[in-house]
Amino acid sequence: MIDAIGLNPDDLSLSHAQAVAYAPAMDPHPEDSALMLRYKDGDVDAFETLYRRHNDALYRYLLRLCRHRDNAEDIFQEVWGKIIKARGRYQATAKFTTFLYRVAHNCFIDHIRRNQRHQNTADIEPDSQASPTDAPEVETERSLARRRLDAALQDLPEEQRDVFLLHEESGLNLDDIALVTGANRETTKSRLRYAVKKLRAAIDEPNRPEEEAS
Amino acid sequence: MTEHRSTPDIDGLGDPLVSSAYRESAAERAPDALNHSVMQQAREQVRTRFFRPVAWLRPMAWAATIGLSLAIVIELSTVPQTAFDVPVIEIPASGTQVLREIEVPRRPEANSLDANSPLANSPETDSPADLELTPFGPRARKTIADDGRVTLQDAGSLHKAETAVPAAIAVPTEIVVEEKLLMQDRLDMDATGAFAKQSFSDMSAVPCAGDIRNLPKSWLECIKRLEDDGLVDLADSEREQLQQAFPDFKLP
Secondary structure, three states, X not given: XXXXXXXXXXXXXXXXHHOOOOOOXXXXXOOHHHHHHHXXXXXXXXXXXXXXXXXXXXXXXXXXXXXXXXXHHHHHHHHHHHHHHHHHHOOOOOOHHHHHHHHHHHHHHHHHHHOOOOOXXXXXXXXXXXXXXXXXXXXXXXXXXXXXXXXXXXXXXXXXXXXXXXXXXXXXXXHHHHHHHOOOHHHHHHHHHHHHHHHHHHHHOOHHHHHHHO | OOOOOOOOOOOOOOOHHHHHHHHHHEOOOOOHHHHHHHHHHHHHHHHHHHXXXXXXXXXXXXXXXXXXXXXXXXXXXXXXXXXXXOOOOOOOHHHHXXXXXXXXXXXXXXXXXXOOOOOOOOHHHOOHHHOEEEOOEEEEEEEEOOOOXXXXXXXXXXXXXXXXXXXXXXXXXXXXXXXXXXXXXXXXXXXXXXXXXXXXXXXXXXXXXHHHHXXXXXXXXXXXXXXXXXXXXXXXXXXXXXXXXXXXXXXX
């Protein structure tokens, strides 16, 4: 999370030590909550900065949670719409990321309840990042691994997939993930552990016969 | 925006291999159309929020303008017209005659007025100095009758009495002018206008003057007419004068 938003840990600790909720506009790396408070006061640029920090991660989270691009985009817009409308009531009492993903999680749950189009079949294709420096064999192996991972991710139970995606995309810790999903910490921990174990097994699956043979 | 994702394994539950594979697999980015739509929504919400007071003030301003206009119209409608326009007084022929006779300076005749005349000590001939003046004109006048009774005459009847001065009584010009000024002041300063209208309606009553007083019968008819008009005080005064002028005449 710290690296993801380009913050120096020293700056972060200083910011926390000062406990400044409303960061001044001149701060080159204002916190999410400060940006949200500035947007609350009408600073659209602050919201744009905040949005650019989280839009792609949230999009990927929803895309893999919904497994349907159209649904994911609908929920994505709904989430940001709620964030925008709730800016007047926003208080920097919790991390903005927790707030954002809790809204997203709830919107996803509402979407499932409201729309029975939520299907078990996925219509998304993994958008892989190929490294031009890799050898073709290595790239092929990685591509296969990504495909297996993606397939395994889609096969995960919804709760486990949700926890894994929150862990990977939002950078939240277990307590915050538990807060977002509404489960207790141990349940969340268990779900994450099971999810990682299954995904690791899916990645290692083709190697397993070789390992057993050796 | 190029994003370098490296989620730290805060709780030690992650698998670096799984995370790495996932990040290589999941590289989607939010479509530009979505980004544009969300940012547009964010801008509109801010604009709406800051323009909301203006949108709220506009009908409020209109309502206030209409309300003030209505208040002014209502206020103007309640102000009496007499405060601005001096009403035209239509006085019957006999009344006109009386007033004309009053306005004519008759100082010599006043001086020649017989002190023994029955009308010489009439309450109607009291000096206007007896008038109790108020900011809105004369309010009442204390009258001491021959028998020692003290009566207070209200402004309405006072006005009637003053206008009903018989032609035979000579009134100094200064007094008449002063009385006219007092009457004008009262008209100008009367806030409600009701009093002024009542006064002018009273003035239209024909006082018993001139030839009417030559005969007790005609005088009595005049008195009855005054009573019919509701001018009881004036009628009583006329009745006393009639009794004094014609002691032998028996009043009904």
